[in-house]
Amino acid sequence: MEGRRSIPTWLAEAPAEEVLAWADAEFGARAAIASSFGVEDVVLIDLASRHAPRAGVFTLDTGRLPPETYEVMEEVRRRYGIAIETFVPERAAVEQLEREKGFFSFRRSVEERKECCAIRKLEPLSRALSGKSAWITGLRREQSITRAEVEPAEIDEAHGGIVKLNPLARWTEAEVWRYARAQELPLNALHARGYPSIGCAPCTRAVAPGEDVRAGRWWWEQPEHKECGLHVRGGR
Numbered sequence: 704m705e706g707r708r709s710i711p712t713w714l715a716e717a718p719a720e721e722v723l724a725w726a727d728a729e730f731g732a733r734a735a736i737a738s739s740f741g742v743e744d745v746v747l748i749d750l751a752s753r754h755a756p757r758a759g760v761f762t763l764d765t766g767r768l769p770p771e772t773y774e775v776m777e778e779v780r781r782r783y784g785i786a787i788e789t790f791v792p793e794r795a796a797v798e799q800l801e802r803e804k805g806f807f808s809f810r811r812s813v814e815e816r817k818e819c820c821a822i823r824k825l826e827p828l829s830r831a832l833s834g835k836s837a838w839i840t841g842l843r844r845e846q847s848i849t850r851a852e853v854e855p856a857e858i859d860e861a862h863g864g865i866v867k868l869n870p871l872a873r874w875t876e877a878e879v880w881r882y883a884r885a886q887e888l889p890l891n892a893l894h895a896r897g898y899p900s901i902g903c904a905p906c907t908r909a910v911a912p913g914e915d916v917r918a919g920r921w922w923w924e925q926p927e928h929k930e931c932g933l934h935v936r937g938g939r
């Protein structure tokens with residue numbers, strides 16, 4: 704990773720297209736789009752195909768993703784003619800976790816859930832960001848209380864002070880869906896089955912109408928715990 708950077712203040716109010724164009728001019732292929740292939744991420748990839756075409760796309764293939772996510776990954780790969788770089792967990796760490804704690808240890812406590820996320824997501828993410836100067840995500844403020852303060856451009860202290868861009872930070876859910884439908888984007892089939900937010904299969908379920916969009920993620924936990932540690936702000 705490169706050293707600490709500063710970010711221009713105008714990015715805080717800039718439209719997504721301008722945030723991406725700035726990333727392209729500033730970082731080119733040293734920026735990477737992190738995607739878990741929910742609707743926001745596909746919107747982001749579509750926008751980036753025009754405004755930040757040199758940024759690669761990566762995903763964390765945890766080994767527990769639903770088949771619908773692989774389907775949309777393949778559709779995106781074909782539609783945009785891009786290689787999707789997958790980062791899988793360290794084999795030995797997963798083998799040890801499953802041997803010692805079984806296959807659903809994440810349901811037993813927040814600590815054990817975070818242990819699984821650390822092995823299957825955080826360690827692969829640190830490899831994905833190695834050598835990058837910036838990463839780009841589809842985070843939105845509206846998604847949850849843990850994301851309410853997300854800025855379009857941040858310095859990511861948790862990953863060596865590289866730049867983290869969240870071009871959709873100020874988008875509403877309605878704006879995301881309007882864009883996705885207008886562009887006829889490939890979408891994860893689980894969205895139509897009541898899953899607004901999609902992660903690993905055993906840790907994601909459908910939500911009832913009117914429920915928080917991330918209510919189906921780790922539904923057995925309190926809302927303030929519902930992050931996997933990928934998106935840490937201000938040392939929290």
Ligand code: SF4
Binds near residue numbers: 816821902
């Ligand atoms: S979301 Fe669930 S299965 Fe996926 S890494 Fe985290 S605890 Fe493990």
